[in-house]
Amino acid sequence: MRLLHTSDWHLGRSFHREDMLGAQARFVDHLVETVRAESVDAVLVSGDLYDRALPPVDAVALCDEALRRLAAEKVQVIVISGNHDSAQRLGFGSGLMDAAGVHVRADPASVGTPVVLGDGTAVYGIPYLEPEVVRSGWELPERGHTAALTEAMRRVRADLATRDGRSVVLAHAFVTGGEASDSERDISVGGVASVPMSVFGGVDYVALGHLHGRQRMSETVRYSGSPLAYSFSEEHQVKGAWLVDLGSTVRTEFVEAPVPRRAARVSGRLDDLLTGEKWARYEDHWLQVTLTDPSRPAGAMERLRGRFPHTLALAFEPEGGPAGDDRGWAERIRDRSELEIAYDFVREVRGAPADQAESELLHEAFEACRRAEAAR
Numbered sequence: 001m002r003l004l005h006t007s008d009w010h011l012g013r014s015f016h017r018e019d020m021l022g023a024q025a026r027f028v029d030h031l032v033e034t035v036r037a038e039s040v041d042a043v044l045v046s047g048d049l050y051d052r053a054l055p056p057v058d059a060v061a062l063c064d065e066a067l068r069r070l071a072a073e074k075v076q077v078i079v080i081s082g083n084h085d086s087a088q089r090l091g092f093g094s095g096l097m098d099a100a101g102v103h104v105r106a107d108p109a110s111v112g113t114p115v116v117l118g119d120g121t122a123v124y125g126i127p128y129l130e131p132e133v134v135r136s137g138w139e140l141p142e143r144g145h146t147a148a149l150t151e152a153m154r155r156v157r158a159d160l161a162t163r164d165g166r167s168v169v170l171a172h173a174f175v176t177g178g179e180a181s182d183s184e185r186d187i188s189v190g191g192v193a194s195v196p197m198s199v200f201g202g203v204d205y206v207a208l209g210h211l212h213g214r215q216r217m218s219e220t221v222r223y224s225g226s227p228l229a230y231s232f233s234e235e236h237q238v239k240g241a242w243l244v245d246l247g248s249t250v251r252t253e254f255v256e257a258p259v260p261r262r263a264a265r266v267s268g269r270l271d272d273l274l275t276g277e278k279w280a281r282y283e284d285h286w287l288q289v290t291l292t293d294p295s296r297p298a299g300a301m302e303r304l305r306g307r308f309p310h311t312l313a314l315a316f317e318p319e320g321g322p323a324g325d326d327r328g329w330a331e332r333i334r335d336r337s338e339l340e341i342a343y344d345f346v347r348e349v350r351g352a353p354a355d356q357a358e359s360e361l362l363h364e365a366f367e368a369c370r371r372a373e374a375a376r
Helices: 021-037 057-072 094-098 131-138 145-160 270-275 277-282 300-307 329-333 338-350 356-374
Strands: 002-006 042-046 076-080 102-105 122-126 167-172 205-209 221-223 240-246 250-256 263-268 286-291 311-316
Touching: 002 021, 002 205, 021 057, 021 240, 042 167, 042 205, 057 076, 057 102, 076 122, 076 167, 094 102, 102 122, 122 145, 131 145, 145 167, 205 240, 263 270, 263 277, 270 286, 270 300, 286 300, 300 311, 338 356
Parallel strands: 002 042, 042 076, 076 102, 122 167, 167 205, 205 221, 263 286, 286 311
Antiparallel strands: 002 240, 240 250
């Protein structure tokens, strides 16, 4: 039995306001081509199809297209809801979709009821479980994700004990030891977000979702990661999906997804970034740029985009750091006029004082405010 493990599509998500729907559509093309080329029997999607509970219309249309195309390949598709999805909306019509080979598992009540593949492999979908939502109905002894997933896996094992054959679990969770990125939404409850890997013992393969970097927690417990980078912290991650062969042993191979545009973080002085040859390889990247000039250069973003048109984020960290001032805010502004405080603000954010024209403009603005206040 050959499975393709993917997760965290986040359809409808943007990257620093850059529309990602075209890149997500290319990933869907790649997914369908991989299913066809590799003779995949089942596609596993371990949560977060969408980026938010109310996805935009074009994201819903792309999800619909992806599922229809996979169904047309006669491949079984098992999907669970993630913490970004609305379980109720994603699960709408799931009973009807089962007949088409698309199995959406978004209701906690479905935990322990597997999708049985042609060779008898039982695939159990555990949707993202909000601990406080399931705690009462499941009579959990404790709060938190560990208690919720422990009970879910108890139900899985109880059903598995009645069957022969291989077993697979899909779950959307933060397993202890996993490496997070900046683009995952925090799922901590009571300060505890992670669950031990031992919770998932007793099954042949665990297809995890939630963390956006591919990770091997063990030979049979893995994160596929997101198919695209959704934060600059993912600049060195290789994106794709796990191809999993379930036979007498479990064999895995990572299938890389197409990269629409690489993401990178660079830092340096503005003039060097604009003229240095070593930066040429970043000209077609999505960039997060940190400027280290002693003072903040004027028009930096516009000038950077002249060479690096896909610069998306800009930060300023002057070499050596700004001069320290240990005084509290109240002490720093004591006996200073409003105009002087405004001059201080300009110096603070730019690293250089206002020039004469800016000083005159600030003075004119404050005078206008005083006149308006006096006229009331």
